[in-house]
Amino acid sequence: MLFPRLLNSTALSLALLLRHAVRPTLSVSLLTLSSLGSIVMAQTAQVKGVVLDENSQPLPGVSIVIKNTQRGTSADAEGRFSLAAAPGNTLVLSLVGYESKEVTVSNSTADLRVQMAPSDNQLNEVVVVGYGTQKRSDLTGSVVSLDSRALKEVPAANVLQALAGRAAGVDLARTGTAPGAGAQLRIRGNRSLSGSNDALIVVDGVPYGGSLNDLNTDDIATMDILKDASATAIYGSRGSNGVLIITTKRGKIGKPVISYNAYAGQNTILGQYDLLNGQEFKAMRDLAQYSAGYSPDELAGVAAGTSTNWQDLLYKKGFVTSNELSLSGGTENTQYGFSGGYFKETGVITGQSFERFSLRTSIDTKLGSRVKVGLTNLSNLNYTRGEGINPIYNTLRLSPLTSPYNADGTPNLRPLRGTIDELSSMNPITLEDQNAIVQRRRRITTFNSLYGEVQIIDGLKYRLNVGLDFRQENFGQYIGPNTIINPGSTLPTQNSAAVQNGESYRYTVDNIVTYDKVFAEKHHLTFTGLYGVQQDRGFTNRVEATGLPADYIQYYNLNLASGTPVVPAGGNNSFNRSGLVSIMARVNYVYSDRYLLTATFRRDGSSVFPQGTWLNYPAFAVGWNISNEEFLKSNTLISLLKLRAGYGITGNQGIPSGATRGSLSTNRYNFGSNNVLGYFVSSLGNQDLQWESTSNVNVGVDFGLFNNRLSGSIDLYQQTTDRLLVQKNLPLSNGANSYWTNAAKTQGKGIEVVLSSVNVNTSSGFKWTTDLNFAINREEILALEDPTKTQDIGNGWFVGQPINVIYDYKKIGIWQSNEADRAAQFGAVPGQIKLEDLNNDNRITDADRSVIGSFQPNWIGGMTNRFSYKNWDLTATMNARIGNTLVATYFQSDGTGTGYAFLNNGRVNQPKFDYWTPTNPTNAFPQPAPGDRINYSSTLGYYDGSFVRMQSLNLGYTLPTGLLKKAGLGSARVYISSRNPFLLYSPFVSNGLGIDPEGTGTGGAVPTQGASAGTGVNNRAITVGLTTPATRQLLIGVNLKF
Incomplete structure (x- = not known):
């Protein structure tokens, strides 16, 4: 209560x-x-004017304010404005991304013509820092900002696609490649072993619990990324993994402006898997002496010279379209903004698509001179179809010696007919039956934030923020028989269906007091105090059934199933409720624009911990604007030099639900003559649990040279996380398997470099600028739950190593013909995998496993080049990740014929790789052999995952003003854009090992192969597996303003 x-x-x-x-x-x-x-009437006059950009084009949305007052207006769609001002007043013109400009009103002032230049250092830009804003020149923490102009340079389905390669220390890894798939966001690496490493998302001042796929990128005005503790400590127990603050667009003072943004285009796969053709497949099978021989269809194919590429029947072109219409404007008392958007992307595999309908409303209004209220509503309806449809594995295994069609022209539904794998796959054209394979996820979301703000006295205001975030999700699935997804089922009722429903909501109430005052023109003091509460609540439930009488029923009426509908155990059925209470205070002090001080204190209490558990999160940072000192003001070389240093403590509240109370699981047992369902304690509770805690030290320098023609920043940091949550195993005699405890410790340290340069800026209108970012992060496990323990092989954790590593045998080659005697000592023969004998005992055992790779890159970076000439603009964005290891799961056989795709024996088709023969003594892949088991085949899947990618290219043309006026337009730009157009560097791809090195997922542990049991790779691996291939996108688009 x-x-x-x-x-x-x-x-x-x-x-x-x-x-x-x-x-x-x-x-x-x-x-x-x-x-x-x-x-007032006697002293003021109406001042009119027009604001232009560097190309003399109208610049809408510019804020025009009379200096030292709150009176102002905004430029309309044609850049025009009108404002009552007195002679001697100074007009301050500002717009994010442009240098602020001041114009003094005189008695002779009539129509003003003001030209604004893009800001290269953006020191006067306002940055959102959590429960408030600051000028960039006053920042003491590490913050990266992107505005709406930067987002438009990369048309994207979601926010994370637009972020790739744009911010130092921000690493994105794909979690899927089908439409609607997201990405894994990491700010300065990983910290936690068992908890969440996801950043906190804040939208319009309110913590956001939904999917970033729900947000329309056209609705976003700015994104600010807080990276160090002096910036994130204001969020306390939620700030240790960094904070992504999203500010949506709002109305501005001025005439109504109608905007229309649209693009359309197509997706194509980056490439196909390079598989054996018919002739090569026959040669491998003969070499392997595969005992099952050839099926009748394959023998006919050999005679006819058949060589089928089954991928040609599977992939198609996908299409993408986006439309957004918005209206914004306002008076001095009320500003408004409305928008509606529609986005749809179809996949390169039949049945896959993502569709989003979005609505945005924002209203800000004054009630008198001291009170302001407002609201934001972001509502979405999303449909994701076919997210789990994955026919790649079953398609690539098909024999190239068989034909997709029978002699009479009908589809050959069972291409492996007559082999032991007849029921393991089918013709991929079975995907075309839209009733036989159905997966649909519908998500309805509404995110609302309301505020009321009262100016109590000059400089002191109170603000109430209320947020409500509600999501409802429905998932339905039906998999029919005789399809490539369910090839082993041949009877009409051998089908399965599932329905899952879930709801979640979060409400937030924040009471914020802000005091902002300048004393004696040199002392700028800002105090922010907060008292807030948050509550989260959600549930999911799922029902599954088999044996529905017909495909058309799908998942709509499970009561008709011949098998009794069941409720599966585990996480598909859950309920959770938690609350958070917070107190926070922050002080910012700036003296004479030179000396900066920030001090923050936050105290959080949570319902997930025992009563009375509160934790404190302090932070402190200082800065020195050296370039504002008298001795540097006349320096023509240094235009900006600022030193920053900060220390703070933040937390991670992403602990498992019920960890403090323990958990129950179900099991059946015999009670008399009946088999009944009972409960047992599966995990003990721990009343002493606390949040994970991260202490962070950050030292940075911001600089600008040659009138900021070259500017940037360098940050050094070290973050140590202790009280890490880990599960401690218990003896079976305890009656419970384990319990959660705070024990382990990790550390991350690194360097981030950001450079921005104006390379060329000519009087003829040609300009070339470059933004470059580079980051090195080094993670290390310092301690596990037992101080005497240095490794946890089961979880893949090793003291002194990064958090995500590969622990396996090390392949050093292939046993050659002249090494037969030596190979025999290890139970091997020439042509088999040769492993490193770490302990030199002349045998391969578990003791010969070691850490052989890491998913942590040596460095990540990105570069954006912008070229403009008169009305033309070109933007090229690159993204790089160098030095990480990836796992190509399709090179790893589990020996059963059912796990991974390729067995290296000719039983099924496989990639065209360099395998060993007596006449080809390679060290790449072993000799084909008749059996289904390849000893130690997990070692065949580890490769250099480095890449440098051209992330996007965008070429645009802004139509001349004269043409637009005739059409009734304020501005118009047309463009052509390409996402993922090509790779600049990738040893994985250039060596013919795969299509794309960026990965198709971040999960899926690969078990260690061979005679020894073990874990293999950590389940947070960046994997390249047999899933929907990555795509490149080609778009044409338009941005219109009326």
């Missing part, structure tokens, strides 16, 4: 505050209106 009472009391306090704040304001205004009116 704690949170409802807090919510009610907060709402009551706001109502009382509004009552007392508005009435005095109105009465004072009425008393003074008549006496002041004549004076």
